[in-house]
Each structure stands twice: as structure tokens, then as C-alpha cells.
Amino acid sequence: MTALRVLVADDEKLARARLFRLLGAIEGVVVAGECDRGDAVRKAVQQGGIDVLLLDIEMPGLTGIEALRLLPEPRPYVIFCTAHAEYAVSAFEVGAVDYLLKPVEAGRLQIAIERARRIVHAAKTDAPRPAARRLAIETREGVLLLDPAEIAFAELDGALVTIAAGGRRVLTVLSLAALEERLPADTFVRVHRRALLNLEHVSLLEPTPSGGYLARMKDGQAVEVSRQAARELRRALGITRGTGSDED
Structure with a gap:
């Protein structure tokens, strides 16, 4: 199984630590980096090697949704992790794979990660679209x-x-x-x-x-x-x- 490389973006240190711990329990996942500001996300993604982005919404610099809109294609698959339910529609409009509410539960995160894994795998192995x-x-x-x-x-x-x-x-x-x-x-x-x-x-x-x-x-x-x-x-x-x- 090819490891899924995940970037964690959240301004709260405790929230990042919780996600690191939960991701560590999921087979085939590698934490590839972390960001504590929305305006740092693009630079981290541009360095390459990121399959999935766990992204908070309310952060300094840029919100998670604003940061996602600025990411060039092809971009990582995004799972929002936030305490705010009211941004769900906007998150899916900009292409989120999933939307998790804090405190993020282990089982719910694993479902979201496996969903992203299937999409990443399909994108890498599918025949040409036509x-x-x-x-x-x-x-x-x-x-x-x-x-x-x-x-x-x-x-x-x-x-x-x-x-x-x-x-x-x-x-x-x-x-x-x-x-x-x-x-x-x-x-x-x-x-x-x-x-x-x-x-x-x-x-x-x-x-x-x-x-x-x-x-x-x-x-x-x-x-x-x-x-x-x-x-x-x-x-x-x-x-x-x-x-x-x-x-x-």
C-alpha cells in the first residue's frame, strides 16, 4: 500500500496534536507537514508530495476556504476539520472531499481518509478519461x-x-x-x-x-x-x- 501523505493546517496546537495522534493510528498514512496559518498552506502545498489536506476554516492570514481557492491545480484532496457547521455548503462548493466537526472522532476521520485514499488511487490508476x-x-x-x-x-x-x-x-x-x-x-x-x-x-x-x-x-x-x-x-x-x- 502506497502511503497517503497528509498535511495538517490548523492554528490551534492542541487540535494539530489530536489530528497527528488520530492519523498515526490509521494504516498507510504519513503526516507530511503542518501549518498554523491559512496563508502558509499554499506554500506548503507547492513544495509537492501532499495527497490530502486536513484544513481548519477560521485561521489567521486566510480562512481555510480562502486558502483552498488559491491552491493551483492539481491540488490535494481537502477534508475540512472545523468547529463551525455553518461553512459546510461553502466547503463543498470549493471541492472538499469531506467536512468533519471538532472534536474530530477517530472513526469519522478514518472514513474520510479512506474516501480520500480511494479518490487518490483512482486518479493515479484510471485510464485516460475519453x-x-x-x-x-x-x-x-x-x-x-x-x-x-x-x-x-x-x-x-x-x-x-x-x-x-x-x-x-x-x-x-x-x-x-x-x-x-x-x-x-x-x-x-x-x-x-x-x-x-x-x-x-x-x-x-x-x-x-x-x-x-x-x-x-x-x-x-x-x-x-x-x-x-x-x-x-x-x-x-x-x-x-x-x-x-x-x-x-
Whole structure:
């Protein structure tokens, strides 16, 4: 088993010590470093060799969410460890793998670490995305195997991602960012911070007053396309003027 290298970022020394102790009890995990400020996280990650980041939210310098937004791709998989439940939605919006409340419990941390381990392993061993045939989607009920071509779209719904595929809607514990990494880049596009869209399922791009679109699926469902994503989509599709919206 290849060791999972974990960086711990928390401004509280006792909190870091607790995480070190809990991580030490999990097989195949190496603590690769620590940070006590949000603005030190990026520098630590840029040094390389970090698979997973355990990240507090309220820290000096930058909050954990601000620090995560500044990390370049590819970035470590992030598990937030915080005393504040109210940031959960924002955390998943920026691509967190999991969200743990302090005091972090050993069993709950191990579940989060093993989830991150599976994602890291899949990212390292998967075949090139266009050649993918079956996609393993982790749900609370088990692992669902889907043909990527079946997926019409995926949306962040509360703290979890909903996948629309084959006429059904499935909740997954995967983040939207992790799901995007596993899907073919030639057909799936990020059309909103909360939505991922399969262009093969779109029948109509309906302009909205905001300058974006409402993407109508072949089955009648609709997905919002943000103003910025609409501009990029028009360029990708060779549309030189925005229909019903401002010109690019």
C-alpha cells in the first residue's frame, strides 16, 4: 500500500496534536507537514508530495476556504476539520472531499481518509478519461457503476452532489470537483460553480436575462449556465454573438 501523505493546517496546537495522534493510528498514512496559518498552506502545498489536506476554516492570514481557492491545480484532496457547521455548503462548493466537526472522532476521520485514499488511487490508476467505460460513483448505499454517457448533468444540492443519469437522480458523496476529474473533458463542462453538464444531452440553450443560459435536456430537465460559462460555451461552440444577451 502506497502511503497517503497528509498535511495538517490548523492554528490551534492542541487540535494539530489530536489530528497527528488520530492519523498515526490509521494504516498507510504519513503526516507530511503542518501549518498554523491559512496563508502558509499554499506554500506548503507547492513544495509537492501532499495527497490530502486536513484544513481548519477560521485561521489567521486566510480562512481555510480562502486558502483552498488559491491552491493551483492539481491540488490535494481537502477534508475540512472545523468547529463551525455553518461553512459546510461553502466547503463543498470549493471541492472538499469531506467536512468533519471538532472534536474530530477517530472513526469519522478514518472514513474520510479512506474516501480520500480511494479518490487518490483512482486518479493515479484510471485510464485516460475519453477511454472510460464505467464510472464508479460512491453513494451512501454503495458504489454505483455508470456509463459516463448516461450522465446528463451533476449538481451540488445542499452538501451532496446529485447526478442525473438514465432517468434517475442519484446522490453521491463525491465532490463536484472529484466527479469532474473522472469524466471525459470533451463532453462534460463546468457551467456553474454548482453544476457540471454533459453537452451530448443538451437540446436547447435558452438565453436568460442575466446573460447566461438555461440548458434544456432532451428529457425536459434544465440546468443553469452562468454568464461566464455561457461566454466560454459560445466560444467552444463557435457562436460569435450572444443570442438574447450581451455581445462577447
